[in-house]
Every structure is written in structure tokens, then in C-alpha cells.
Amino acid sequence: MADQGGDERGKANIGVLRAMLGFLRPYRAQVLGASVALVCTAAITLSIGQGLRMLVDSGFASGATEDALNQALLLFMGMVVLLAFGTFIRFYLVSWIGERVSADLRKAVFAHVVTLHPGFFENQLSGDIQSRITTDTSLLQTVIGSSVSIALRNALMFFGGLIWLFITNPKLTGVVLLSVPLVIGPILIFGRRVRSLSRSSQDKIASVGSFVGEAVKNIKLVQAFNHQQADRATFDRHAETAFDVAIVRIRQRAWLTTIVIVLVLGAVTGMLWVGGHDVLAGRISAGELTAFIFYAVMVAASVGAISEVYGDLQRAAGAAERLLELLAAENRILPPAQPVLLAQPVRGEIAFDAVDFAYASRPEVLAIKQFTLNVPAGSSLALVGSSGAGKSTMIDLLLRFYDVSGGAIRFDDVDIRDLDPAELRQYIAMVPQQPVLFTGTVADNIRYGRADASDEDIEAAAKAAYAHEFIERLPEGYQSFVGEGGVRLSGGQRQRIAIARALLADPRLLLLDEATSALDAESEYQVQKALERLMQGRTSIVIAHRLATVINVDRIAVLDHGELVACGRHSELLSQSPLYARWASLQFDEANHQASVADERPLSGAAQ
Ligand code: ADP
Secondary structure, eight states: HHHHHHHHHHHHHHHHHHHHHHGGGGHHHHHHHHHHHHHHHHHHHHHHHHHHHIIIIIISSSTOHHHHHHHHHHHHHHHHHHHHHHHHHHHHHHHHHHHHHHHHHHHHHHHHHHHHHGGGGGGOOOHHHHHIIIIIIHHHHHIIIHHHHHHHHHHHHHHHHHHHHHHHHHHHHHHHHHHHHHHHHHHHHHHHHHHHHHHHHHHHHHHHHHHHHHHHHHHHHHTTTTTTHHHHHHHHHHHHHHHHHHHHHHHHHHHHHHHHHHHHHHHHHHHHHHHHHHHHHTTTHHHHHHHHHHHHHHHHHHHHHHHHHHHHHHHHHHHHHHHHHHHOOSSSSOOOOOOOOOOOOOOOOOOEEEEEEEOTTTTTTTSSSEEEEOTTTTTTEEEETTTSSSSSHHHHHHSSSOOOOOEEEEEETTTGSSSOOOHHHTTTEEOOSSSEEEEEEEHHHHHOOOTTOOOOHHHHHHHHHHHHHHHHHHHTTTGGGGGGGGSSSSSHHHHHHHHHHHHHHHOEEEEEEEOOOOOOOHHHHHHHHHHHHHTSSSSSEEEEOOHHHHHHHHHHEEEEEEEEEEEEEEEHHHHHHHHHHHHHHHHHHHHHHHHEEEEEEEEHHHHH
């Protein structure tokens, strides 16, 4: 059984390496050049043995002239120059191909990963994806850029050396050949073990990486809960497991190398013993034995080198497998074969038609049930409901991050599954609850909304979002760096940048997840004004957490456990929906409470 498993892995690996050839195809010329250089340098190296034989037999044997010696040495020098030049070309081209292919692979994997449906990332750790794109591609780069070339070069040396051995002395070659199975056998056995261990070693390192990523990203939470000790312990376990797995692999490799050396050098000694006696008995010349030893050492060294890089090749096969797995991940949200184009001008009318939806990870529970609602173009709709009611899910469905399980969502009367997702999203802008800023400048972050926007457009958007003033006050204005994730800006500032970004995109449909985190009164006021401006003249769907918002929108949809339980204006809902009335009274009480706290403040200040 175990053997069968090993064979299956072997087969998978052959397939993996063949798929990698696809990445070499565009560089045929370089591969050809490298191959020619490889064959030439191998041929030159092999012919050095013949040169040695001539040198020993005619150069130093009695009766040789100095001229002959000089000529032989001149020829030798010429070959050395050719060898050096050929090695330059081989090294340069092979390394070039390695770097090129790994850059292409990185690009291909990243390009594929960013197009995948968001559901894919629920089951995939981001650190794991990162390590595949960085570590695994680097591993492949080393292998393609050196190990493969070493393996090929040494394979040529091995076969070339063997042929010369036969030509030089068949009897001695018999001794060498007898030792071949003795050498290859253990290599295959240990090599197989190294291969299966290498994949688990790489998986362990990836899990170390994602653990670090999570802890560092949430360092404040880690420290606030005094979780450093616990995290250290968990991390130590991760690191130690990775170490243990690596050590098992290294031990196998160490044995592999040791066994190879003992067997190969043992065979060489045997050969010297037989050959030395032949020279003493006058059966072969000293030059022949010299050449023979040269070739035998070369053959032995090439077997050693191949066994060294064999482990690398196997590790690379593991890396290639992981990369191809990512490349093969299927995008569940694809444009249809013949996408419909939206009629111009795009209005931004939304219709939910008996929408059912269940997350793939929980197929038995409908997160959205029989949701039917029309949102006329240019109107605003607030989604309210308790946490887990399905509000964010609705937004995700509209952006077509998931496909509905039943019913349909229509944008301007077209089922969104008949549109290219890019076409659909071109008319939508999203302002998330926690505005996401990317590492870069303020201007970069606003330009995210529309790549071709001019500096004037960006400034106009920032002005409309009430962000211009504070941006101007930043040390370098629009060119100020926001820090990773925008850490250098306050919550309200980040929100206004996110709003400017959406304004710049000028969408037909605005999706807004209102921030719940409290802002100070001034920021809150400015964000609210910016939002009102953003919502003007377009269809807006808002996940509402504040009364101020719901009172201003055209209609409010009350969601409960994925179902639409009521829909109407604030005043209507107060009487029609007990759920809404309860929510509103909680909010009102809260608002009143906050107002009274604010009133008391001067007093308590005076008391102190
Ligand atoms: P809301 O935004 O109203 O708080 P959500 O739309 O986030 O609610 O969630 C609706 C339901 O779907 C909840 O029961 C939630 O647990 C579930 N849910 C949300 N996201 C996922 C997911 N990625 N996989 C499985 N279930 C999910």
C-alpha cells in the first residue's frame, strides 16, 4: 500500500514538471542557447581526459620533444578558454531562465489569485497564499536556474564519461558498472522519503508565516489581552514542528549523501586497485590509467552531484505542485460566454426577485430567503436588522461576490449573472464600514476609485467629501503617505478619503456600510455631510446603523434572519413593524442618553 502511494506521488510529480515546461516555452531561444553551451562545455570537459592521456603518454614519455609539449599545452589552453567562455554563457542563460520563469510564475499566480471569487479566500489562509507566491517561486527559481542545469550537465558527464571509460578500458569499466546499481538503489529509496518530507516541511513553514502575519497585524489586540505569552507558546510549537519535520528531512538527505560518497569512492578505490596492477604488469599505459581515473572520478562526481540536486528537484516538484494547485483554483464567478452590455445611459435600477442564498460552507441554512424588492433608479434604501440578519450578504450579492442560490438580482432589468462582473462593478462603488486604505499616498488612495483621474479631479472629489482641508494640512498634502492600512489617519479622515474615492468613481449604484465606531461630533457631522453629497443623484443602498441616515432615505428594508419583514418610510415602519419600532426606540433612547450626557459635561467639568 505504502509503495502504491509512493508511485502515485511519483506520477503526480511527473505531471507537475511537465506543466512547468509550459512556462519555459516562450524562452525557446534562451533554452536552446543554454543547451548548446551545456553540451559544448560538457564535450570540452570530457575531451580534457584525452588531452591528459596524450600529455602523459607522449609528453612525458621518453623521446617526446619540447615542441610537442608546447603544442599540447597550447591546445589545452585553447580548450580552457572555450570552456570558460561556454560556462559564462551557460551560467548566464540558465540563471536568466530561472529568474524569468519565476517572475512569470509569480505574475501568473498573483493575476489568477486576485480574480478568484471571494468565497475561495474563506478556506485559504492569506499567509499560505503569500508563501506560495514568494517562497515556492524562489525555490523553483533556484531549481530551474541552477539545479536543472547541474543535473543535465552531470547527466551528460555521466554518459560521456561512461562511453570514454568503455573506449579506454572495457575491463575496468566492468568494475564501475557493477557498482552502479549499488549506488542508484539507496539514492532512489532515500530520495523518495526526502520528497514526501519536503512537502510537509513547506506546509509547516507556511503555517508559521500565517501565524506571524495574524499576530503582527493585530498586535494591539494581542497586547491588550496580554496574549503574548500564549501566542509565543503557540508560535514556539509551530516553529518547533517545522524544525522537527525539517530535521527528519535533513537526516535523510545527510544519509543519502554519506551513502553516495562511501559507495562511489569505494568503487573508485576498487578500480585503482585493479588498474594499478594492470599498469605495473604493463597491460595498459600510464596515460590510459590517468585518463581512466579522470573519467571515473568525473562519472562518480556526476552521480554525486545528481544525487545532491535530486533532493532539490524533488522539493521543487513539491513547490510546483502547490503553485499549480493555486493556478488551477477555479473561479466560480465568471463572465458569461456572451455577456450582455448594459443599455446606455445606465440608470442604476435594482430588482431583487425572490432571492435565496446559502453560503457554500453552510448549505443547509439560507442566509437570504425569498427576498423580493425593487429599488428605483436614483432612490435610496436603508437596510436595517440585527447582526447576522443578512445585510452584508446582500451587499456581497449585489457586487456578485457570490451567486444567488435561487431567484435573481437585476441591474437595469438585466440579470447580473448575464453581465461581465467587471461591467457590473464599473457602475458600483462601495464604502465599507472600516474604510480600507492601501499603503501609498493620499492621492493614490483616492485615485483607487478611477485610475485615469487627474490631480484636479482628485482634489475636487476630496473637496466634495470634506476631506480637502485636512489633507492640505498634512505635512505633504496629497502626497503624504498614509502608512500601512492608513494608520497615520484618524477614523473620520479615513472615512472621508473612502468617500472621496467613491465620489471619484461616480457610480450609478452606491453601496455603503455605515461605520458603527463612534466619531467625535465634528467628524461625524462632516462624514454625514460628505455621505449625503455622495448619495445625491444615484441609487444608494446603505447598511444603516444610525437614525440620522434612516430618517433621510426614501425607504427602509427591515431584515430578520435573511427575510424581508417590512419595508417603508421611517414613520410607516414605526407603526407597522414591531422589530423596527424596538430598534428605533433603542436608538432614540441612545440618542437622548448621549444628548443628556453631553449636556452634563460642562457641569461635571465645573465640579472637578
Ligand atoms: P449582517 O451583515 O446583517 O450582520 P451577514 O450578512 O454578515 O449579517 O450574515 C448573515 C448570515 O450569514 C449570518 O448568519 C452569518 O453567520 C452568515 N455568514 C456570513 N458570512 C458567511 C460566510 N462567509 N460563510 C458562512 N456563513 C456566513
